[in-house]
Amino acid sequence: MKHTITLLALAGALAAPAAGAVDLVRTDFDSDAEGWRALNGVAAQGWVESGGDPGGFFSALDSGGGVVFVYDAPAAYLGDQSAALGGTLSFSLKTSTQAFPMSNNQATVRIIGGGITLAAVVGDAPGLDWTHYTLDLVPTSFRIGDAGGELATAEDLAWVFGQVETLRIRGEFSQIIDRGGLDTVVLSAVPEPATWALALAGVAGLAWRRRFAR
Ligand SMILES: [Ca+2]
Numbered sequence: 001m002k003h004t005i006t007l008l009a010l011a012g013a014l015a016a017p018a019a020g021a022v023d024l025v026r027t028d029f030d031s032d033a034e035g036w037r038a039l040n041g042v043a044a045q046g047w048v049e050s051g052g053d054p055g056g057f058f059s060a061l062d063s064g065g066g067v068v069f070v071y072d073a074p075a076a077y078l079g080d081q082s083a084a085l086g087g088t089l090s091f092s093l094k095t096s097t098q099a100f101p102m103s104n105n106q107a108t109v110r111i112i113g114g115g116i117t118l119a120a121v122v123g124d125a126p127g128l129d130w131t132h133y134t135l136d137l138v139p140t141s142f143r144i145g146d147a148g149g150e151l152a153t154a155e156d157l158a159w160v161f162g163q164v165e166t167l168r169i170r171g172e173f174s175q176i177i178d179r180g181g182l183d184t185v186v187l188s189a190v191p192e193p194a195t196w197a198l199a200l201a202g203v204a205g206l207a208w209r210r211r212f213a214r
Contacts, residue, residue, distance in 0.1 A: 020191045024084055025076045027185040029056040035074025038171055039068035042048065048181070053092040053130035057183035064177040068106060071166035071182045081161045087189040090134040091169055093126035096179040101125055102172070107147045109135055110168045113160040118142040118152055126174035130183065137161070 027034045029052060038045040038060035044058040062069055089109065090204040107119035120141050124134045135141055177179035 006125060008015065021087065021188045022127075022190075023186055023188050024081065024087070024095075025168045025185075025187040027074075027076075029058055029183055031056065033058050035071050035076070036185075038069050038180075039072050040069045041065040041172075042069045043177075052181070053094075053132070053183040055183075057092075059181050060171055061179045062172050062174075062177045068102070068170060069172045069180070070110075070168040071171050073122050073169075073185070077167045077187060081164050081187065082158065083159050083189045084137050084187050085157055087187070088134050089137060089139050089167075089185075089187050090132065092130045092132045092183045093169070093171070094128065094130045094181040095126050095173050096128070097174050098125065098128065098134045099173040102175055105147050106170065106209075107143075110166070111142075111160055111164060112166040113163040114165075116156055116160050117145050118156065118160050118163075119144070119146050119149060121147050130181070132184075158162040179188060 022183035025034065029036075029047060033047040038058075038129050041063045045058070047056060048054050048059045051057065058071065060069055060071070064193045103123075105121070108122040109120045111118045117153070120135055120143070122135045123131075137157070139152050139157055141155050142157065143149040144152055144156065169182065170213065172178060173180075
């Protein structure tokens with residue numbers, strides 16, 4: 001019975017939603033663009049003081065050239081981000097129009113490093129008000145190259161997250177000229193699997209001793 005109770009308690013702890021999550025890099029756009037910029041067919045871009053999710057946010061206006069514009073992350077998100085493996089990348093997006101939607105078969109997030117591009121489609125297109133997205137940084141979230149590529153492996157993720165050169169979030173979702181917004185970008189880590197493995201081994205060991213000490 002003790003085993004059952006212990007394992008149920010442990011299962012509950014494992015299922016808890018990232019209780020020990022730690023922000024590794026975070027952008028709230030409180031006072032400026034914090035190094036973010038928009039690329040690929042952008043007519044205008046910049047920091048907006050209010051109306052974000054919450055507070056300030058970053059905004060970009062499509063130039064209408066038929067190229068999907070993206071938000072390009074600053075240096076704080078680049079380099080060795082191995083600590084984020086198994087964690088999440090979350091962010092908020094909004095758009096000015098949902099007319100003439102583009103197909104959603106393009107990656108929402110692209111993370112590039114060491115010659116490999118990890119591409120992830122995260123949910124549906126954003127709404128006219130803020131839509132929050134959370135991308136789990138695990139192999140099943142990513143495909144290689146583009147949204148239609150092969151599934152990424154744990155090795156692919158370890159390789160790319162050890163040397164991130166580019167991190168981009170899609171900003172454009174309509175075929176007509178649209179204005180997009182980005183806010184509250186957070187790269188977070190959860191307690192490492194090794195920690196959980198040790199905890200599990202410890203509990204199992206304890207249960208074993210109890211069982212045979214009688
Ligand atoms: Ca904000």
